[in-house]
Amino acid sequence: MxxxxxxxxxxxxxxxxxxxxxxxxxxxxxxxxxxxxxxxxxxxxxxxxxxxxxxxxxxxxxxxxxxxxxxxxxxxxxxxxxxxxxxxxxxxxxxxxxxxxxxxxxxxxxxxxxxxxxxxRRTHRAGFTTLPVPGRTIEALVQQAGAEGALLTPVEHPRAIEVLSALTTAAQALQSVDRRFTLELVRWAAPPGSPRGDGVPAGGYPDTPPRTEPAFAQRDYGGAHGWGAPTDQRMSTSPGVVALLTTSGDSRREWVAAGQALQRVLLHASGYGISAAFHTQALELPPMRELLRTELCAGRFPQMIMRLGITFDDGAGTRRxxxxxxxxxxxxx
Structure with missing residues (x-):
């Protein structure tokens, strides 16, 4: 029409x-x-x-x-x-x-x-292929975030990537032994065949957590149930392009702006066959988030840690x- x-x-x-x-x-x-x-x-x-x-x-x-x-x-x-x-x-x-x-x-x-x-567009919770993300596409994604008042920064230094990996792994470990975090995660993990229109479906993540080098811990939605889709053996151990989305302030207005910038980046990336995996564990623990702000974000406030890469993911989404x-x-x- x-x-x-x-x-x-x-x-x-x-x-x-x-x-x-x-x-x-x-x-x-x-x-x-x-x-x-x-x-x-x-x-x-x-x-x-x-x-x-x-x-x-x-x-x-x-x-x-x-x-x-x-x-x-x-x-x-x-x-x-x-x-x-x-x-x-x-x-x-x-x-x-x-x-x-x-x-x-x-x-x-x-x-x-x-x-x-x-x-x-789909959120990705597994590994990426060996296909590289073109540099000019990453530059375009940076511009898209800037158009909405946020800064998307590709993390290029190997040591900085290792720091993000270590913080993500540590945060995941801390949350996994905290019953409050575990129960909250369970609430939003849908079992296989569930008719619910929200939460993370059992087919929305791999049955075996993907291993990247350096490692970026994934949420354990399946827990001890063994839920998840069969692991795709075509995926590499590369973490893809690691990036930080930051804002100059940390008010409610900046949070809304960060969300608009994030979606603009994701839709643009999707048009080029690029998916994003999110790692928010460290941002949910105030001391770690503050460490990231001062040591890796030049005083800007980190709103999202993500990995960008090319996948073969074509699973169905779930919405209310x-x-x-x-x-x-x-x-x-």
């Missing part, structure tokens, strides 16, 4: 439907949407916040920011200009943004390409149904 043939109501519904496919920590999908007239409210769902690993709601707002960018992108794909107010009401902290469907625009090829990756996340206040929609 041509963009100029899409009604505002259709554009709103399709934008919210697309926003469900944003990435979120443990696939918690900590967001909801309300539509009134031509305005869409993007709200954080604090009931889905990780109480143990995310007490301040930082990861929740990063997830919400990713959803906001997805929604913005789809509104533009459908031929309308999104007019966005981020954190518009201090008295309503759960209200992350209001997006108004503005005047008609002609979406350019780049926006349409990003929109086409929304349902294709649209009626579960959408409140319609305008019956004309």
């Amino acid at each position: 041509r963009s100029d043939a899409v009604t505002r109501s259709d554009a709103i519904r399709e934008a919210v439907d697309a926003a469900r496919w944003a990435p979120s920590v443990h696939n918690t999908q900590p967001w909801s949407f309300a539509v009134a007239g031509e305005e869409i409210s993007v709200r954080a769902d604090s009931d889905r916040r990780l109480r143990v690993s995310d007490p301040a709601g930082r990861q929740m707002l990063i997830s919400g920011g990713a959803s906001l960018f997805t929604l913005r992108t789809m509104v533009r794909c459908k031929g309308y200009e999104p007019e966005v107010l981020v954190l518009p009401d201090p008295d309503r902290p759960a209200l992350l943004a209001i997006v108004r469907v503005g005047g008609r625009v002609t979406p350019d090829e780049y926006v349409l390409r990003l929109g086409g990756e929304i349902r294709v 149904a649209l009626p579960e996340v959408l409140e319609v206040r305008d019956q004309g929609l």
Whole structure:
């Protein structure tokens, strides 16, 4: 359907439907949407916040920011200009943004390409192939993050990569012996055949944790159950391109900006067949996060540690149904 043939109501519904496919920590999908007239409210769902690993709601707002960018992108794909107010009401902290469907625009090829990756992009939890990520593509990803007010820094020095590996491994070990973290992880690990539309499905990670050199510990969603997809033997031991996403500040506004930057980077990368694996364990332990800020991030605040690489991952995603996340206040929609 041509963009100029899409009604505002259709554009709103399709934008919210697309926003469900944003990435979120443990696939918690900590967001909801309300539509009134031509305005869409993007709200954080604090009931889905990780109480143990995310007490301040930082990861929740990063997830919400990713959803906001997805929604913005789809509104533009459908031929309308999104007019966005981020954190518009201090008295309503759960209200992350209001997006108004503005005047008609002609979406350019780049926006349409990003929109086409929304349902294709997948979080990767295994190894990468030996195929290299082109340097010019990494440079483009840095530019995409900058366009949303964040800094994406590829980590090139081998010693710095080893530090990130060691901190990730240490954080994973500490969390694995802490019953609070373990129970929280179990809550979001879906067993094989589960019909639930959230959490990490058993086919969303390998049955044997991938080994990279240096090693980057993965979450143990399967625990002692032996859940997980068969390990792909085509994957190499390379960690891929290790990168840090940082912001100059650490307020709620920067967290939302980090989420928008993250999703912009991920959608651009997906268009080139590049996937991302996330390692947030060290960022969930304040002393380790502070160490990273001062020693590796030049005083900037680390919001995400990721590895980028090329995979053969084509698994299906899992999301809650649209009626579960959408409140319609305008019956004309």
